[in-house]
Amino acid sequence: MTTASTATDGLDLTALHPSVGDPLLSSMNFLNEIAGRHPDALSLAAGTPYEGFYDVEDVHRALRVFSDHLRTEQGYGEERVRRTLLQYGRTKGIIHELIARQLSVDEGIDVDPEAVLVTTGCQEALFLTLRLLRRDDRDVLLAVTPAYVGVTGAARLLDLPVHPVAEGPDGVDLDDLRRRIGEARAAGLRPRALYVVPDHANPSGIRMPEPVRHDLLGLAEQEDILLLEDNPYGLFPRRGHRLPTLKALDTARRVVHLGSLAKTVFPGVRIGYAVADQPVGSGPYLADLLARAKSMVTVNTSPIAQAVAGGRLLEHGCSLVRATERESEVYREGLDRIVDGLARRFPDPSASGVSWNSPEGGFFVVVDVPFDVTDAVLERSARDHRVLWTPLHHFYDAAAPESGAGAGPLRCLRLSCSALGPEDIEEALDRFAAFVRSA
Numbered sequence: 001m002t003t004a005s006t007a008t009d010g011l012d013l014t015a016l017h018p019s020v021g022d023p024l025l026s027s028m029n030f031l032n033e034i035a036g037r038h039p040d041a042l043s044l045a046a047g048t049p050y051e052g053f054y055d056v057e058d059v060h061r062a063l064r065v066f067s068d069h070l071r072t073e074q075g076y077g078e079e080r081v082r083r084t085l086l087q088y089g090r091t092k093g094i095i096h097e098l099i100a101r102q103l104s105v106d107e108g109i110d111v112d113p114e115a116v117l118v119t120t121g122c123q124e125a126l127f128l129t130l131r132l133l134r135r136d137d138r139d140v141l142l143a144v145t146p147a148y149v150g151v152t153g154a155a156r157l158l159d160l161p162v163h164p165v166a167e168g169p170d171g172v173d174l175d176d177l178r179r180r181i182g183e184a185r186a187a188g189l190r191p192r193a194l195y196v197v198p199d200h201a202n203p204s205g206i207r208m209p210e211p212v213r214h215d216l217l218g219l220a221e222q223e224d225i226l227l228l229e230d231n232p233y234g235l236f237p238r239r240g241h242r243l244p245t246l247k248a249l250d251t252a253r254r255v256v257h258l259g260s261l262a263k264t265v266f267p268g269v270r271i272g273y274a275v276a277d278q279p280v281g282s283g284p285y286l287a288d289l290l291a292r293a294k295s296m297v298t299v300n301t302s303p304i305a306q307a308v309a310g311g312r313l314l315e316h317g318c319s320l321v322r323a324t325e326r327e328s329e330v331y332r333e334g335l336d337r338i339v340d341g342l343a344r345r346f347p348d349p350s351a352s353g354v355s356w357n358s359p360e361g362g363f364f365v366v367v368d369v370p371f372d373v374t375d376a377v378l379e380r381s382a383r384d385h386r387v388l389w390t391p392l393h394h395f396y397d398a399a400a401p402e403s404g405a406g407a408g409p410l411r412c413l414r415l416s417c418s419a420l421g422p423e424d425i426e427e428a429l430d431r432f433a434a435f436v437r438s439a
């Protein structure tokens with residue numbers, strides 16, 4: 001039969017969208033596979049949140065809190081509560097008002113809840129935004145590089161070229177940004193937006209100083225581009241106070257703010273959002289057009305998941321700062337432990353050739369080492385030293401040699417403090433130091 005022979009022959013990969021054959025899209029799985037092959041390896045690679053406080057009972061409680069909120073605060077009857085939680089629902093989401101309140105309480109972002117689109121993780125918000133920004137072959141995305149692989153991968157799926165912009169010590173090199181915009185325009189292209197993580201970026205850990213945030217907003221207005229601000233780590237400063245997000249400073253509606261509850265509630269809830277208050281078309285907001293696209297992708301975000309996230313918000317007066325006090329402490333201690341632990345194990349960086357940055361928050365530290373950091377070296381580290389970390393080349397787009405990936409293997413890697421408890425971090429650092437010495 002024809003169908004059987006087709007199945008036996010297999011499908012022709014080259015007949016499918018080219019992105020699925022691109023190593024970039026295998027990047028996250030590659031790291032998971034290495035972890036799977038070496039279950040006894042301690043992971044300084046995973047950027048997954050700390051699990052020590054997770055409890056399934058919290059999910060049940062949050063669901064009850066949200067259902068009670070619908071009954072008592074919103075005045076819903078039982079039938080409407082059931083329908084809200086169990087039926088198809090509003091494409092823009094059902095916890096948009098709670099998220100808007102959280103943004104106001106924690107971030108000083110005051111936005112019309114109608115400009116908030118609740119999505120299936122931040123990744124969907126990112127994907128939909130890029131979808132709308134790519135009108136035709138002339139459109140390009142700028143991304144501060146090294147960049148979170150999720151943005152480069154999503155752009156690849158959408159045939160949207162990504163032009164790297166240097167990060168520099170301040171989170172974005174504004175001269176390079178101006179230059180890249182000029183070059184793209186001179187080539188007849190339309191740079192639409194800059195993707196940036198101003199707070200404790202993934203992978204660099206860098207935080208953008210406040211004056212640079214103002215300058216970046218000014219430049220975005222002068223050059224007529226949008227800023228896609230991704231903010232999963234902003235609530236986890238290592239010490240001192242948090243800085244205002246770009247969105248909190250955005251008086252000209254240049255910023256589409258992308259949020260994730262993966263690190264503040266838990267990743268399994270798969271809730272993220274976009275704040276897109278730009279007026280456009282019959283609108284009123286860009287969020288409405290994103291919702292139109294979403295209705296053809298995921299239809300609406302799971303209301304059960306939204307209810308769990310909503311319940312968690314309600315339990316803490318809509319403050320994720322309050323909801324994550326214990327987690328913040330763990331991450332603060334974890335970062336200290338990594339930075340101080342490296343200093344104890346490599347007391348003389350000029351002699352060892354091993355140096356690292358000291359981020360002001362988030363999960364990540366970047367380490368420079370005196371050898372090429374390839375995936376094969378990681379495999380050896382996992383096999384012989386039972387410790388995992390992330391080669392930094394995964395955050396550069398090999399298809400864009402000017403991103404820094406074309407000049408030969410990189411000599412840096414990322415360590416994450418988030419997944420392990422204190423004793424395991426110390427043990428992992430011992431193993432990491434032994435691996436570096438052997439390499």
Ligand SMILES: Cc1ncc(COP(=O)(O)O)c(C=O)c1O
Nearest residue numbers: 121122123148202230260262272
């Ligand atoms: C910078 C950045 N953005 C977005 C995400 C993913 O967010 P979500 O799990 O909500 O899709 C991550 C996860 O690691 C991240 O590091």
